[in-house]
Amino acid sequence: MELPSLTDFFARWRAKPPVPFSVLFKKFKSILERNNAILGLIGDMGDKLGGDYIFDRQYILDSCEKLGDQVFKLVSDLSLLCQRKNVGLFTAFERISHQIREELAGRRVLTRTDHILPLCDLTHDLADEGGNKMANVGDIRNILGFTVPDGFVVTAGAYFEAMERAGLRARAGALCDRFERGDSANWAGLAEAAAQLQKDILAMPLPKGLAKSVKLAAKRLAAEGGQFLAVRSSAWGEDGESSFAGMYESVLGVAAENILTAYRTVLASLFCEQALRYRLHRGLSKEEPAMAVGVMRMVDARVSGGLYTYVPLLEHDQPMVVSAAWGLGKPIVEGTAETDTFLLGREPPHELLSSEIGLKTTRLARDAAGGTRTEDVPADLAASPCLDKDQLVLLAKTAMSLERFFKRPLDVEWAFTSEGELIVLQARPLSIKPKICTPGPDVAEATKDVPVLISGKGVPAMGGVSAGPVHIVVEGADLADFPYGAILVTHHSSPRFARIMPKCRGIITEMGSATGHMATIARELRVPTLVGVSDATRILREGQEITLDADHIVIYEGVVEALCRYELGKEDVFEESWEYRTLKRVLRHISPLTLLDPDADSFSPEKCKTFHDIARYVHQRAVDKLINLSEEHREIKESAPHRLVTKLPLGLTVIDVEGGLRRGAPGEIREEDVLCRPLRALLEGVNASGMWETCAVAVDMGSFMSSVTRTMTASQSHPTTLGRNLAVISEEYLNLHLRLGYHFTVVDAYLGESVNDNAVLFRFMGGVTDFTRRSRRAGLIAAILERYDFVVKITGDMVTGRAKKHPEADMLDKMYMLGGLIGYTRQLDARLGSDDDGRRHFEEFVQRINALREARQ
Amino acid sequence: MTNEPIAPDAPAGKARTSILVLDDEAIVCKRLKPFFQKAGYEVETFGDSGEALARVRERRFDVVITDLKMEGLDGLAFLGKVKELHKDTDVIVITGFATLETSRESFRKGVFDFVAKPFKLAEILDVVRRVEKERGLTP
Numbered sequence: 001m002e003l004p005s006l007t008d009f010f011a012r013w014r015a016k017p018p019v020p021f022s023v024l025f026k027k028f029k030s031i032l033e034r035n036n037a038i039l040g041l042i043g044d045m046g047d048k049l050g051g052d053y054i055f056d057r058q059y060i061l062d063s064c065e066k067l068g069d070q071v072f073k074l075v076s077d078l079s080l081l082c083q084r085k086n087v088g089l090f091t092a093f094e095r096i097s098h099q100i101r102e103e104l105a106g107r108r109v110l111t112r113t114d115h116i117l118p119l120c121d122l123t124h125d126l127a128d129e130g131g132n133k134m135a136n137v138g139d140i141r142n143i144l145g146f147t148v149p150d151g152f153v154v155t156a157g158a159y160f161e162a163m164e165r166a167g168l169r170a171r172a173g174a175l176c177d178r179f180e181r182g183d184s185a186n187w188a189g190l191a192e193a194a195a196q197l198q199k200d201i202l203a204m205p206l207p208k209g210l211a212k213s214v215k216l217a218a219k220r221l222a223a224e225g226g227q228f229l230a231v232r233s234s235a236w237g238e239d240g241e242s243s244f245a246g247m248y249e250s251v252l253g254v255a256a257e258n259i260l261t262a263y264r265t266v267l268a269s270l271f272c273e274q275a276l277r278y279r280l281h282r283g284l285s286k287e288e289p290a291m292a293v294g295v296m297r298m299v300d301a302r303v304s305g306g307l308y309t310y311v312p313l314l315e316h317d318q319p320m321v322v323s324a325a326w327g328l329g330k331p332i333v334e335g336t337a338e339t340d341t342f343l344l345g346r347e348p349p350h351e352l353l354s355s356e357i358g359l360k361t362t363r364l365a366r367d368a369a370g371g372t373r374t375e376d377v378p379a380d381l382a383a384s385p386c387l388d389k390d391q392l393v394l395l396a397k398t399a400m401s402l403e404r405f406f407k408r409p410l411d412v413e414w415a416f417t418s419e420g421e422l423i424v425l426q427a428r429p430l431s432i433k434p435k436i437c438t439p440g441p442d443v444a445e446a447t448k449d450v451p452v453l454i455s456g457k458g459v460p461a462m463g464g465v466s467a468g469p470v471h472i473v474v475e476g477a478d479l480a481d482f483p484y485g486a487i488l489v490t491h492h493s494s495p496r497f498a499r500i501m502p503k504c505r506g507i508i509t510e511m512g513s514a515t516g517h518m519a520t521i522a523r524e525l526r527v528p529t530l531v532g533v534s535d536a537t538r539i540l541r542e543g544q545e546i547t548l549d550a551d552h553i554v555i556y557e558g559v560v561e562a563l564c565r566y567e568l569g570k571e572d573v574f575e576e577s578w579e580y581r582t583l584k585r586v587l588r589h590i591s592p593l594t595l596l597d598p599d600a601d602s603f604s605p606e607k608c609k610t611f612h613d614i615a616r617y618v619h620q621r622a623v624d625k626l627i628n629l630s631e632e633h634r635e636i637k638e639s640a641p642h643r644l645v646t647k648l649p650l651g652l653t654v655i656d657v658e659g660g661l662r663r664g665a666p667g668e669i670r671e672e673d674v675l676c677r678p679l680r681a682l683l684e685g686v687n688a689s690g691m692w693e694t695c696a697v698a699v700d701m702g703s704f705m706s707s708v709t710r711t712m713t714a715s716q717s718h719p720t721t722l723g724r725n726l727a728v729i730s731e732e733y734l735n736l737h738l739r740l741g742y743h744f745t746v747v748d749a750y751l752g753e754s755v756n757d758n759a760v761l762f763r764f765m766g767g768v769t770d771f772t773r774r775s776r777r778a779g780l781i782a783a784i785l786e787r788y789d790f791v792v793k794i795t796g797d798m799v800t801g802r803a804k805k806h807p808e809a810d811m812l813d814k815m816y817m818l819g820g821l822i823g824y825t826r827q828l829d830a831r832l833g834s835d836d837d838g839r840r841h842f843e844e845f846v847q848r849i850n851a852l853r854e855a856r857q
Numbered sequence: 858m859t860n861e862p863i864a865p866d867a868p869a870g871k872a873r874t875s876i877l878v879l880d881d882e883a884i885v886c887k888r889l890k891p892f893f894q895k896a897g898y899e900v901e902t903f904g905d906s907g908e909a910l911a912r913v914r915e916r917r918f919d920v921v922i923t924d925l926k927m928e929g930l931d932g933l934a935f936l937g938k939v940k941e942l943h944k945d946t947d948v949i950v951i952t953g954f955a956t957l958e959t960s961r962e963s964f965r966k967g968v969f970d971f972v973a974k975p976f977k978l979a980e981i982l983d984v985v986r987r988v989e990k991e992r993g994l995t996p
Contacts, residue, residue, distance in 0.1 A: 055975035056882035444897030579884045
C-alpha cells in the first residue's frame with residue numbers, strides 16, 4: 001500500500017515542483033501525530049513491567065508488530081516530507097527490527113564469537129547463554145553487588161558448536177527422545193546408550209577456535225592469582241525452576257592446562273542417567289538440553305559451608321540454618337564432613353537460636369600440585385566454632401538479601417577467606433515448599449483481621465510482598481544510615497535510592513511514576529515498590545512494623561507472617577517468566593533515548609539504537625524541514641511573515657496556517673501581532689516578571705544566550721539568523737517545538753469552540769546532565785504539571801502531560817503556567833543538586849506563578 | 858528436607874467464591890491463581906478447554922474467566938457449554954481481540970462482562986466483586 005503512493009509522490013515531485021505547502025504541512029502534522037502515538041505505545045509497553053498488569057505472549061508480539069509498523073510509517077513520512085530516501089534511517093529501522101525479532105524468537109545474537117562470557121557481563125538476561133546457575137552468580141555479583149569468585153562462562157552456544165562438529169548433537173537429541181518414549185523394559189538399553197554418549201563426549205575433539213579461547217581465558221584467570229580453577233556445570237534449567245541439584249559434575253582444583261578435560265567432563269555429565277530420568281520426571285524431555293560451563297577461580301577458603309534460608313523446624317520460629325567447617329566446602333555440601341550447625345533468626349538482628357559445635361578433625365584443602373587433598377585440622381581448632389557472631393550475622397544478612405531478590409527460600413554456598421572476606425559461591429532455590437511456607441490457616445483468612453493502613457492507593461512499580469519497619473526518608477536526609485531491612489517511605493521517587501535498595505525491603509513513595517528511573521532500578525533489584533501512595537509519609541510512622549503487598553496494593557499493620565511465607569512458597573516467580581524477561585529484553589531495543597543532542601555528530605540515523613531514537617530523530621528532522629520550508633518555500637516566503645521578535649530570545653519561526661497573525665504584519669513580527677490565543681497566553685507566561693530571574697543561581701542573559709548558541713556555528717548564532725525554533729499556529733491552535741540548550745519541549749494546544757475539543761499536550765525531554773539530575777528534573781516537572789491538573793506520564797526522563805476538556809479560560813491559564821514553566825526549567829538541571837532542591841523549586845515555582853496568575857486575572 | 862504436600866485449604870464450612878480460569882497462555886493462569894487465592898478465592902486454572910470443560914461437568918463454579926481465542930474448543934463454544942450446564946455461573950471473557958461480532962455473540966450467550974487484555978489485576982478483581990455483589994455472594 002505504502003510503496004506505490006511513495007513512487008507516485010516522487011514522480012509528481014520531479015514532474016512539477018514544488019509540492020504545495022499545504023500538502024507538506026499535512027505530512028508534517030501526520031509525523032507529529034504518529035510520533036505521539038509511538039511514544040504512547042512505548043510508554044504503555046513499559047507500564048506492563050510494573051507488575052500491575054496481566055499480559056501474555058500475544059500482547060508482546062502484537063505490540064512489537066504495531067510499533068514496528070508505526071515506526072516504519074514514520075520513517076516513510078519523513079522521506080515524503082523531505083523528498084529523500086533516507087536509506088540510513090530505513091537501515092537503522094531494519095537493524096532494530098531484526099534485533100527485536102531475534103529476541104522474540106528466543107535467539108540471542110551471540111556477540112561473543114569466542115563463546116566466552118566474563119562473569120562481570122552476566123546477568124539473568126543472558127541465562128540462555130550462561131545457564132541458570134551461573135546467571136544466578138552473575139546477578140549476585142552484578143546486580144546485588146556481593147563478592148563472588150572471579151571467572152567466566154563457556155556459553156551454551158559453545159556446547160552446541162562442539163556437539164554439532166563432533167556429530168553428537170543429533171545423537172544426544174535422539175537419546176532424549178528415546179528416554180521420553182522409553183518403557184521400563186528398555187531401561188538397561190537406554191542407560192547403556194547414555195553411558196556410551198558420555199564416553200564419546202569425553203573423547204570428542206573440540207573446535208579449534210573454541211579450544212583456544214577456553215584455554216586462553218583459563219590461563220588468564222589462573223595467572224591473575226588463583227592458580228587453580230573450579231569448573232562447574234550450569235545447564236539450562238539447572239537451579240532454575242528445576243534443580244538438578246548435585247546431578248551434574250563440578251571439577252575442583254583444575255590447573256589451567258587441564259581445563260579442556262574438565263570442560264568435557266562437565267559437558268558429559270549432562271547425559272548421566274540420573275539427570276536424564278530427572279528430566280523425564282519433570283517433563284523437560286521435549287526441550288533440547290544444553291550445558292554452559294562456569295570456570296571460577298578457587299577460593300582459598302578458611303571456612304566454608306552452606307546456608308538454608310528457611311528450615312522446617314517446628315520448635316523454632318522461622319529459623320535459617322548454617323552448616324560450616326574448616327577448609328573447602330565440597331565435603332560439607334556432600335554431607336560427608338563433621339560440621340558446626342547454627343540456627344539463626346530470619347529477622348534482624350538474626351539472633352543465634354542454637355549452635356552445635358562438631359569435632360572437625362579433617363578439612364579439604366587445595367593441593368599445591370593441583371586438585372584437593374584432605375588434611376588434619378590442628379587439635380585446638382577442631383573443637384572450636386568456625387564462625388563468630390559477626391560472621392554469622394553477615395552471612396544471615398547476605399542470605400536474606402539474596403532470598404528477597406530470588407523470591408524463594410535458598411540454599412547458599414559460601415566461604416570466608418583467610419582475610420575474612422565473605423564470598424558467595426552459589427545460590428539455588430530450595431525445593432522446600434508450601435507446608436512450611438503456608439502453615440496453618442489459609443493466607444486470605446490470615447489477612448482478614450489484620451488492620452489495613454492503606455489500601456488501593458498507588459501504583460505497583462514492582463510487585464511482591466515484604467515486611468519490615470518503616471523508615472521515612474525526608475528530602476536531603478543522609479542515606480548512609482538507612483537501617484538494614486527497613487521499608488523506605490518517602491515523598492518523591494529518586495534514583496539516588498538505588499544505593500540503599502540492596503538494604504531495603506520495600507519502597508513506598510507519595511509521588512513518582514512506575515516507568516521512571518527509580519522504578520526501573522527497583523525492578524532490576526526486585527524490591528517491592530508502590531509509587532503514588534498519597535499521604536504515605538503522614539499515615540505511616542517511623543519504626544512502625546508494616547507488611548507491604550504491592551501486588552494487591554495494600555499496606556498492613558504489623559508483620560503478616562502468612563503473607564510473607566505464601567510469597568516465598570509461590571511456584572512461579574513472575575520476573576523469571578518468559579513473558580516478563582522477553583518484554584524487558586525487547587524494550588531495550590525500543591524504549592531508551594540515546595540521541596540526546598541534536599547538534600552533536602552522533603545525532604544521525606546510524607547512531608539510532610532504539611525505536612525511541614528513531615522517533616526523536618525523525619521529529620527533529622521534520623521540525624528542521626518545516627523551518628526550512630517556511631524560509632524557502634515560495635508560497636510561504638513571499639507572503640507570510642515568519643520571524644517572531646520576542647522580548648526573550650526564543651528564536652521562534654512562526655508558520656501561520658490560518659488567522660494566527662495580524663493581517664499585513666511585516667516580515668519581522670512582534671508579540672502584539674500574534675492572534676493565536678494559546679501562543680499569546682504562553683508568551684505572556686514566558687515574559688511574566690520573575691519567571692526567568694528567580695532561579696536559585698543567578699543566570700544572566702549572556703549565559704542564557706551561550707546555552708542556546710554554544711553548539712551553533714558563528715553564522716547561525718547571529719541574531720538575524722537565529723530562529724531555529726518553530727511554532728505552527730492558527731487562531732486556536734499552537735504546535736510549538738522549542739529547543740533551549742539541550743532541553744526539548746513540545747507544546748500542542750487546541751482551544752476551539754467546543755470544550756470537548758480543548759486539549760493541551762506538554763512534553764519535556766533531553767538534557768545532558770547526569771541521570772540523577774535529569775530524573776529529579778522529570779520529577780519536578782511532573783509534580784508541577786500534576787499540580788495544575790495535567791495527567792502526567794514519565795518514561796525515563798521524558799515527561800508528558802495532558803489536559804483535556806477544560807473550559808477555555810482554564811486552558812489559557814494553563815498555557816500561561818506552561819510559559820512560566822518553560823522559562824523556569826530552562827537550565828534547571830544544574831541547580832538540582834539534591835532532592836531538597838527539587839522540593840524547593842516546586843514550591844517556589846508554584847508560589848510565584850500563582851501570584852502572577854492571580855494578578856493577571 | 859523433603860517436599861511436603863500443599864497445606865490443606867481453609868477450614869471447611871466457609872463457602873468461598875469459586876473461580877475457574879481458562880487461558881491457553883500459561884502466564885495468565887500462573888499469575889491469576891495466586892492473585893485470587895490471596896484475595897480469598899478458591900481457584901482452579903486450566904490451559905486446555907477440553908480439560909476445563911470436563912471439570913465444569915464435574916462441578917459448578919461461581920465464576921468462569923475464559924479467553925476467547927484458543928486451540929481446540931474455542932472460548933465462545935466453551936462459555937456456551939458452561940452456561941448450558943450451570944445457568945447461574947457467571948462468565949467473564951478476557952481477550953486480546955474483541956471484535957464487535959464476538960462481543961455481541963458473547964453477550965447473547967449471557968456473558969457477564971468483557972475485559973480486554975492486557976488488563977490490570979485490580980480491573981479483573983473489580984469485575985469478580987461485581988458478580989459477587991449481584992449474586993449476593995459477599996457476606
